[in-house]
Amino acid sequence: MTQGSGQAKTITLVRPFRSALRTVVMRPNGQVVLPVRREHGLATWLLEPGRYIIATIHRPRGLGFYEVTIQCLELSQGERRVIAEASLYTTGIDRNDLAEWAGACP
Numbered sequence: 001m002t003q004g005s006g007q008a009k010t011i012t013l014v015r016p017f018r019s020a021l022r023t024v025v026m027r028p029n030g031q032v033v034l035p036v037r038r039e040h041g042l043a044t045w046l047l048e049p050g051r052y053i054i055a056t057i058h059r060p061r062g063l064g065f066y067e068v069t070i071q072c073l074e075l076s077q078g079e080r081r082v083i084a085e086a087s088l089y090t091t092g093i094d095r096n097d098l099a100e101w102a103g104a105c106p
Helices: 095-102
Strands: 008-016 022-025 037-040 042-047 050-060 067-075 078-091
Touching: 008 022, 008 050, 022 095, 042 095, 050 095
Parallel strands: none
Antiparallel strands: 008 042, 022 050, 037 042, 050 067, 067 078
8 A cells, every 4th residue: 555645655564463473674774663553463564665674573383493584675656576585594583683684685
């Protein structure tokens, strides 16, 4: 969904946000973008044109690792385009990991 009239269009991004499945949205400089709303297991972001790193973090029940999908997403003129995508498994996630992932978006 896009919004705006005569100005830069924002894009609404809605992703799951539950205990075992989280989404983190970052700018390429590593700055985390907070959702504007969280309800009913979903988080909603209103994003301006530009590039973003979308990290979807899943922790399967009973397993000691995280399954992570990372997308470098470009938003422009109300459209979204995936520039790069990668998946990985890790035993832990911290702020340094997020900054490293953000560096993966050219």
